[in-house]
Amino acid sequence: EADIYQTPRYLVIGTGKKITLECSQTMGHDKMYWYQQDPGMELHLIHYSYGVNSTEKGDLSSESTVSRIRTEHFPLTLESARPSHTSQYLCASSDQKRGLWTPRNTIYFGEGSWLTVV
C-alpha cells in the first residue's frame, strides 16, 4: 500500500466550526491533490499542488483552502463548516516531476476522511 495518510478518518462536527483535514505522504512526491466525493458520485478535484508554496484550485469550486509549506504535508481547512460540506475527502499524491506526466507515473490515494457537519 502507498505511504499516504489522512487524519481524521471520520469526523462529526457542528456547523460553524473550523476544521483541518491532514494529509501526509512519505514518498517525497511533489504533486498532491484533494478530491471530494459525495456518496455514489464521482470524485471531483478541488485542490492540487505542484510542490512547496504551490496551490491551485481544481475543477469543482470549494470553500476549503489548502496550504503546502512542506513537501510531505497538504492540509485542507474549512474555516466555517456547513452541512453542505458533508462529504468524503480524498488526498492523493503522484510521482510525476515538474508537472509532467509520463506513462510510468502513478497517483496514490489515502484512505479518505469522512466529514459530517451537523
Place this chain on the structure above:
Amino acid sequence: AQTVTQSQPEMSVQEAETVTLSCTYDTSESNYYLFWYKQPPSRQMILVIRQEAYKQQNATENRFSVNFQKAAKSFSLKISDSQLGDTAMYFCAFMKHAPVAITGANNLFFGTGTRLTVIP
C-alpha cells in the same frame, strides 16, 4: 471539458466467473490516458490498470484486461476468474496528456463508479 460515464451503478458476479464493467468518455483530445481504479470498502483506492490512447494494444494486468475502442470512446474492464477480494467500487478515469508542464493538465477526471460484488 472531459466527461466519464459509467452506466452500471452496481454489478455482481459469481466467484470464478468473468465480469465486464463499462466506461465511456467524451473528449476532443487525441492523446490521453485512461485508468481503472479500485476502491475496496474503507480502504485506499488503488490503480488496477492503465491504457495510453496512442497504444492500440489493450492493456492487461494478470486477471484484469481492458477493451479500448478509441473511435467509440469506450474503455471497458474485464475481470476474469473473479475473487472475493475483487469486491469494491471501480472507477474509470481520464487524464489529458500534456507534453509540457501546463497548469491544470495531467489531472484525473473520474466517472461515478460501479459497485462490484463477488458472490461466493
